[in-house]
Amino acid sequence: MGLPSLTELQHISKRLEILEANLEKKAAESEQLLQAIQSLKKEAKRGETSKGKGSNTTVITKYPPIPILVIACNRVSVSKCLDGLFKSRPSAEQFPIIVSQDCIHPETTAVIKGYGDRITFIQQPDQSVIAVPPAHKKYKGYYAIARHYGWALNQTFLHFNHSSVIIVEDDLEVSVDFFEYFLALYPLLRDDPTLYCISAWNDNGKRSVIDESSPDLLYRTEFFPGLGWMLTRSLWMELMTKWPTSFWDDWIRMPEQRQGRACIRPEISRTSTFGKKGVSLGQFFEKHLKFIVLNSQFVPFTQRDLTYLTKDKYDELFVKLVYQTQVVTQYDLLLDKVTFPGSVRITYNSRTSFRTLAHTFKLMDDFKSGVPRTAYRGVVSFFYKGRRVYLSPPSSWNGYESIPEK
Numbered sequence: 001m002g003l004p005s006l007t008e009l010q011h012i013s014k015r016l017e018i019l020e021a022n023l024e025k026k027a028a029e030s031e032q033l034l035q036a037i038q039s040l041k042k043e044a045k046r047g048e049t050s051k052g053k054g055s056n057t058t059v060i061t062k063y064p065p066i067p068i069l070v071i072a073c074n075r076v077s078v079s080k081c082l083d084g085l086f087k088s089r090p091s092a093e094q095f096p097i098i099v100s101q102d103c104i105h106p107e108t109t110a111v112i113k114g115y116g117d118r119i120t121f122i123q124q125p126d127q128s129v130i131a132v133p134p135a136h137k138k139y140k141g142y143y144a145i146a147r148h149y150g151w152a153l154n155q156t157f158l159h160f161n162h163s164s165v166i167i168v169e170d171d172l173e174v175s176v177d178f179f180e181y182f183l184a185l186y187p188l189l190r191d192d193p194t195l196y197c198i199s200a201w202n203d204n205g206k207r208s209v210i211d212e213s214s215p216d217l218l219y220r221t222e223f224f225p226g227l228g229w230m231l232t233r234s235l236w237m238e239l240m241t242k243w244p245t246s247f248w249d250d251w252i253r254m255p256e257q258r259q260g261r262a263c264i265r266p267e268i269s270r271t272s273t274f275g276k277k278g279v280s281l282g283q284f285f286e287k288h289l290k291f292i293v294l295n296s297q298f299v300p301f302t303q304r305d306l307t308y309l310t311k312d313k314y315d316e317l318f319v320k321l322v323y324q325t326q327v328v329t330q331y332d333l334l335l336d337k338v339t340f341p342g343s344v345r346i347t348y349n350s351r352t353s354f355r356t357l358a359h360t361f362k363l364m365d366d367f368k369s370g371v372p373r374t375a376y377r378g379v380v381s382f383f384y385k386g387r388r389v390y391l392s393p394p395s396s397w398n399g400y401e402s403i404p405e406k
Helices: 006-043 078-088 106-113 134-159 178-191 233-242 248-252 283-287 311-323 330-334 351-360
Strands: 068-072 097-101 120-123 164-169 172-174 195-199 218-221 229-232 262-266 271-273 344-347 380-384 387-392
Touching (some): 068 134, 078 106, 097 134, 134 164, 178 229, 218 311
Parallel strands (some): 195 262
Antiparallel strands (some): 195 229, 380 387
16 A cells, blocks of 8 residues: 555645644533533622621521431440531521430430430430341341431421431531531422432542532532431431331432432532441441541532522533533543643443543442442543543433443
């Protein structure tokens, strides 16, 4: 085969110039779209005055009381959790605290009772031995936790007659704007049938993969995060009759319970855990949980319009933002070969390729009921070396069942 002629070389050069121009145009369009979204968020701030900006003041509304349900057992360090809640809480009337204790542990009981009438103290009465399948003998603790959760939620919604609740485990610390965050998102959860929880937690909340300059950044996610989360009475009425005997968090992630709904989660977690000892024997804590960053900057969420998080608005912007972003490879990022500014997208085509990429960037790589942690429409968003990265399935994505194993 001979060398190409001068005319052919000129033709190839022209085509390369056109391709380069198209890529530059696409990158510019993606950057413009990102700027438009950021501008929209800024314009959507509702009555945020110079006095309110950055102030650690939660605007108390006329919403019904939203109780904090602290799930306790045998940790005397529950005091650390409670002290943090009292320190950040803007109103006892808006956010009453209920402490529900399982286990027979006099030392922890004494600590809880020490808070007197500042809390409502309830104790799970059924301390009978739970019969578990032989194969689950080592998981007895998970059965006890599920029983306790079910009882405590019945007390909250049926006995105390609350319309919503924020669940906090006894080993959690909360951020300075924890209450502000939930108060602002309460009406969204109440009114949007496509949501079923608000969570304070980012499963990929390690310092190396979050944008610490964006504490106001919020997402929809189809993965239930837990670890400080809000639900409504209507959801509990739906779940209570079929509440599981164990592993309640994995159960709530199943399609039969999720029913296509999503949660809201933050870029930077509003809770962190100090619970090294527990039913998981601390292995997950040492490998992952202790590295999750707790937000330290107060964001006045109640002064902002958060309706951009409703499904129709969010989906339209999110899909455009992700799929107009230029595709690169993991090697381009790792070797600093991306020469243009702004967001990038890395495509995965199977669960196996997702796990490989997630491991590369130190993200959580597991799936629960087919959904990767933090994902929305299959996309996992993270921050790497100063830029936003979207780890995404192809644009033809049609549900989590469409992602093959290999």
